[in-house]
Amino acid sequence: MPRIASVLLPMPLPEAFDYAEPEGLDLAVGDHVAVPLGPRTVRGVVTALREGAGGNRPLKPVLHRVDDPPLPANVITFVEWAARYSVDVPGWPLAMALRGLRHPTAKPEKAVALTGVQPGRMTPARLKVLAAAEHGPMSAAELARQAGVSAGVVKGLVDEGALEPVLVAADDSVAQPDLTLPPQTLNPSQKAAAEVMAEMLAAGGFQAALLDGVTGSGKTEVYLEVAAAALAADPAAQVLVLLPEIALTQAVMARFEQRFGAAPIEWHSGVSPPRRRRAWEAVADGRARIVVGARSALFLPFTNLKLIVVDEEHDGSFKQEEGFIYQARDLAVARAKIEKALVVLASATPSLESLWNAQTGRYRWLRLGARHGTAQLPDIELIDMRATPPEPGRWLSPTLVKAVSLTLQKGEQSLLFLNRRGYAPLVLCRACGEKLKSPDSDSWLVEHRYTGRLVCHLTGFSMKKPEACPHCGAKDSLVSIGPGVERVEEEARYLFPDARIAVFSSDTVFDPAGARALVDAMAAGEIDILVATQAAAKGHNFPNLTLVGVIDADLSLRGGDLRAGERTFQLLAQATGRAGRHEKPGRAYLQTYAPEHAVLQALKAQDRDAFVEAEMAMREEAGLPPFGRLAAVIASGPDAEALEAYVQALAAATPNAEGVEVYGPADAPLGLVRGRRRKRFLVRAGRNVDLPGFMAAWRARAKIPNSVRVTIDIDPYSF
Numbered sequence: 001m002p003r004i005a006s007v008l009l010p011m012p013l014p015e016a017f018d019y020a021e022p023e024g025l026d027l028a029v030g031d032h033v034a035v036p037l038g039p040r041t042v043r044g045v046v047t048a049l050r051e052g053a054g055g056n057r058p059l060k061p062v063l064h065r066v067d068d069p070p071l072p073a074n075v076i077t078f079v080e081w082a083a084r085y086s087v088d089v090p091g092w093p094l095a096m097a098l099r100g101l102r103h104p105t106a107k108p109e110k111a112v113a114l115t116g117v118q119p120g121r122m123t124p125a126r127l128k129v130l131a132a133a134e135h136g137p138m139s140a141a142e143l144a145r146q147a148g149v150s151a152g153v154v155k156g157l158v159d160e161g162a163l164e165p166v167l168v169a170a171d172d173s174v175a176q177p178d179l180t181l182p183p184q185t186l187n188p189s190q191k192a193a194a195e196v197m198a199e200m201l202a203a204g205g206f207q208a209a210l211l212d213g214v215t216g217s218g219k220t221e222v223y224l225e226v227a228a229a230a231l232a233a234d235p236a237a238q239v240l241v242l243l244p245e246i247a248l249t250q251a252v253m254a255r256f257e258q259r260f261g262a263a264p265i266e267w268h269s270g271v272s273p274p275r276r277r278r279a280w281e282a283v284a285d286g287r288a289r290i291v292v293g294a295r296s297a298l299f300l301p302f303t304n305l306k307l308i309v310v311d312e313e314h315d316g317s318f319k320q321e322e323g324f325i326y327q328a329r330d331l332a333v334a335r336a337k338i339e340k341a342l343v344v345l346a347s348a349t350p351s352l353e354s355l356w357n358a359q360t361g362r363y364r365w366l367r368l369g370a371r372h373g374t375a376q377l378p379d380i381e382l383i384d385m386r387a388t389p390p391e392p393g394r395w396l397s398p399t400l401v402k403a404v405s406l407t408l409q410k411g412e413q414s415l416l417f418l419n420r421r422g423y424a425p426l427v428l429c430r431a432c433g434e435k436l437k438s439p440d441s442d443s444w445l446v447e448h449r450y451t452g453r454l455v456c457h458l459t460g461f462s463m464k465k466p467e468a469c470p471h472c473g474a475k476d477s478l479v480s481i482g483p484g485v486e487r488v489e490e491e492a493r494y495l496f497p498d499a500r501i502a503v504f505s506s507d508t509v510f511d512p513a514g515a516r517a518l519v520d521a522m523a524a525g526e527i528d529i530l531v532a533t534q535a536a537a538k539g540h541n542f543p544n545l546t547l548v549g550v551i552d553a554d555l556s557l558r559g560g561d562l563r564a565g566e567r568t569f570q571l572l573a574q575a576t577g578r579a580g581r582h583e584k585p586g587r588a589y590l591q592t593y594a595p596e597h598a599v600l601q602a603l604k605a606q607d608r609d610a611f612v613e614a615e616m617a618m619r620e621e622a623g624l625p626p627f628g629r630l631a632a633v634i635a636s637g638p639d640a641e642a643l644e645a646y647v648q649a650l651a652a653a654t655p656n657a658e659g660v661e662v663y664g665p666a667d668a669p670l671g672l673v674r675g676r677r678r679k680r681f682l683v684r685a686g687r688n689v690d691l692p693g694f695m696a697a698w699r700a701r702a703k704i705p706n707s708v709r710v711t712i713d714i715d716p717y718s719f
């Protein structure tokens with residue numbers, strides 16, 4: 001009986017296509033295949049096989065199998081689940097799952113190997129080479145290096161037939177974790193948490209835990225031991241650790257290497273394509289036991305995944321907002337369900353969603369009460385900027401300046417935190433009042449002094465800072481308004497000319513190596529004052545850092561976003577949590593114009609529970625997450641009329657569904673991006689509503705014009 005193969009292609013198509021299985025090919029689900037698509041040949045993955053020959057028209061045949069490790073059935077399930085959840089086509093998550101395969105398999109490399117033939121003449125150098133060659137085939141250069149001899153010695157042995165040229169597969173060895181290394185001695189609350197999770201692992205099946213402990217309480221130590229338990233229980237078990245920032249991977253990789261004597265597999269956009277290919281293959285065939293990576297690592301082809309850790313689970317970076325839109329924390333839970341694995345969400349400031357899941361017993365709630373050892377949380381003081389304003393054009397209040405001086409005198413380090421890149425967030429013409437805007441978007445141009453350019457942080461547009469106002473032509477009339485990190489650095493250099501000052505932002509640190517160099521310099525005491533955006537505020541551990549100054553604690557409270565309070569609390573708790581992580585006590589100052597604000601009061605009192613309780617009550621009252629569900633529709637297009645007609649048609653087609661309210665259309669918060677106007681609907685639904693199903697049905701009820709792009713965002717991060 002002939003068979004039909006459903007083949008899913010990594011492209012924006014609504015579903016898998018059917019192809020005929022040629023005789024003798026003997027396909028299996030998960031196989032990679034080449035198939036015709038119109039005039040092209042494309043590759044895809046077999047997602048189902050059934051008997052039959054197609055309808056009246058004969059199906060086109062699968063051309064051939066592509067010889068890559070098959071995609072595990074669980075990954076196919078996950079891809080399909082993710083597509084439905086995100087109300088998107090399955091081709092996008094499939095493309096993410098195949099990302100490691102874009103680079104071809106590494107080619108075999110030239111090497112030399114022993115033949116057993118004795119050379120005519122033996123010398124000490126030749127003996128060394130032959131001894132080193134016992135380790136197996138390797139390149140002539142590597143052999144000479146290992147033997148400590150010149151390349152000529154190796155060549156001589158090849159010429160005499162004692163060694164022969166061979167081809168070997170490229171080095172794809174994966175260092176294996178050594179499970180006999182001694183575990184860290186955990187303190188009692190760490191031990192209790194690790195034991196509970198080890199029991200959850202042993203019980204098997206899907207389980208979720210919230211590892212909730214203040215910064216520095218040793219959450220990383222705890223999940224290292226849970227990973228050890230998972231790896232020890234099953235010789236094929238795999239562990240995945242997800243981090244919100246590439247900059248954090250190096251530090252976590254190093255701790256795994258210390259604990260297990262082998263570096264884990266690293267996975268993020270900064271990893272080179274050949275290394276990604278090797279990582280993908282090692283995950284697929286089980287050689288990779290531990291993977292540390294960014295959110296896209298969730299789509300790797302694990303075959304025996306037992307533990308997923310989502311570290312800093314509250315972090316907004318887990319939400320991917322472009323292309324395939326997803327919240328990696330939620331997808332991690334979904335993948336754990338499919339894999340019947342344990343998922344551990346770790347944070348000092350968990351998201352309200354996760355806290356709610358913990359409070360209602362869906363997740364095991366494991367709390368680490370205090371910092372490890374004698375380290376204390378820093379004292380937090382609010383500086384009322386209305387009472388003691390800095391001089392015009394200055395951003396550091398006298399109190400903060402004094403605190404930095406004292407810290408310098410003691411030989412300790414300070415962190416000045418401002419979550420704003422560049423020199424000034426706004427450039428204004430003093431003559432005509434014009435604020436310089438991005439040419440095709442609703443956003444101000446940010447001045448960057450390092451590069452002398454004005455940059456749109458939304459689209460990346462940049463231009464040289466003009467001499468004259470582009471609007472009225474006045475010369476020397478452009479003034480920089482407000483501070484960014486570069487400006488705080490300038491002030492710090494002026495105030496503390498002898499201090500060693502560095503800036504940590506995505507403009508000064510681009511890759512993990514750069515981040516590591518700065519982190520190492522901090523740890524080695526080569527920096528006195530670090531001026532930083534959130535790039536440095538998360539996760540890092542600086543023993544001699546005792547002062548944190550937050551330049552503008554109100555920054556993220558403005559704007560009236562649903563999550564503004566939560567996000568500000570999390571960010572500032574993280575930033576202030578950098579201080580005093582070891583023996584020396586820390587102190588943090590928050591400069592604010594609204595010291596009475598509940599979020600800042602809760603930070604000062606170190607009373608997270610009070611903040612959470614108030615915030616939960618507000619959300620419950622308003623039916624917002626975690627008590628209700630949200631989604632957004634963003635429609636955008638260059639043609640305002642066509643866009644308006646579409647959103648009106650969509651509004652008229654809104655299905656009547658119980659427990660669902662639709663608001664809009666309205667201009668999106670960024671109403672113009674790259675010349676495209678943007679309109680938005682917001683949807684609020686009860687928890688029991690199938691929101692993805694509702695959104696998919698609604699979208700299908702209005703025809704989308706060619707010029708309009710429609711994006712559905714389930715659980716939008718900003719609201």
Ligand code: ADP
Binds near residue numbers: 213215217220
């Ligand atoms: P978190 O992940 O909660 O921020 P970490 O795991 O980074 O905390 O721990 C903070 C610091 O305390 C680290 O330097 C870590 O090595 C140390 N530490 C935590 N727990 C222990 C322990 N049980 N024994 C020794 N050092 C520990």
